[in-house]
Amino acid sequence: MALVSYPEILVAVIFFLFIGGFCSKKGVPWNWPIVGMFAGLLFHVHRIHDEAAEILEKTGCTFLFKGPWFCNMDMLGTTDPANVHYIMSSNFSNFPKGTEFRKMFEVLGDGIFNADGESWRNQRKLGQSMINNPRFHRFLAKVTYNKVEKGLVPLLDHLSEQGRVVDLQDVFQRLTFDTTCMLVTGFDTKCLSIEFPEVPFATALEDVEEAVFYRHALPETLGDY
Structure with a gap:
């Protein structure tokens, strides 16, 4: 045969x-x-x-x-907004993430995205108190305005003058990364600049996102990401 x-x-x-x-x-x-x-x-x-x-x-x-x-x-x-609210807020205790979820997102440690029960409730209250604080709103507006004025606009002007083609997704990812780092750590990584520098921390985050995606998309038997 x-x-x-x-x-x-x-x-x-x-x-x-x-x-x-x-x-x-x-x-x-x-x-x-x-x-x-x-x-x-x-x-x-x-x-x-x-x-x-x-x-x-x-x-x-x-x-x-x-x-x-x-x-x-x-x-x-x-x-569905009703489902999301039911799962993530009003009945969160009925949907524990469990060990498999924490294994998949182990890079996030014990933060709110991996937390359950009392730990999640405490972190949620802390996060809400910060986000709802008027001082945080003013700081967010200031950081965003400064980064757009001194980072995004000059960059787009430079690219226009040079007649260069640019990946806008990369540009806005850099804008988001710089703004987030300023809000969380108070440090400007200057990832959004004319030189388009490679920032090791930003690259590491992209690698983490890719690894987490493959943990979702591929059977565990095909490899450990």
Whole structure:
């Protein structure tokens, strides 16, 4: 009996992924045997955020993603404001994050994003007291105005004069990073500047975001990120 060659297997896999992606374009990802909706996820991995938003819009703001069998990757996503308020505020104690969540986001330590119970309530009260403080509002307005006036506007003027093409996503990420660092630490990293410097801390955060994404997107058996 002849064995199936590697090229034939490769063609079959590519065709399988293409069909999975094609089906997801017409609606929600197709739930295949064994691999679940993973094929559709791989097909749209280059635009995963847009794809997730479109799926949630088509499914009434709540969608159950079925991962590959035996991989513990089923995920329920919702953008319904009532659901979000119920889960994140009014009935938060009924939705503990658990050890798996903390393992996935271990880089965040014991902060509010990983906290449960009394620790979460205390951190939430502390955060709300700071955010609702008029002094914080004035400081936020001052920091943002100064960074836009002395950082963003001069940068855009320089790029316009040079006739350069620029990635606006990178520009606004740098603006957000500088503003956040000023608010949290009082230190301006000057990530938003004409030289477009590579700031090690900003690069490290991008690496962390990518690692957390792959922890969501890939079965744990494929590797430890």
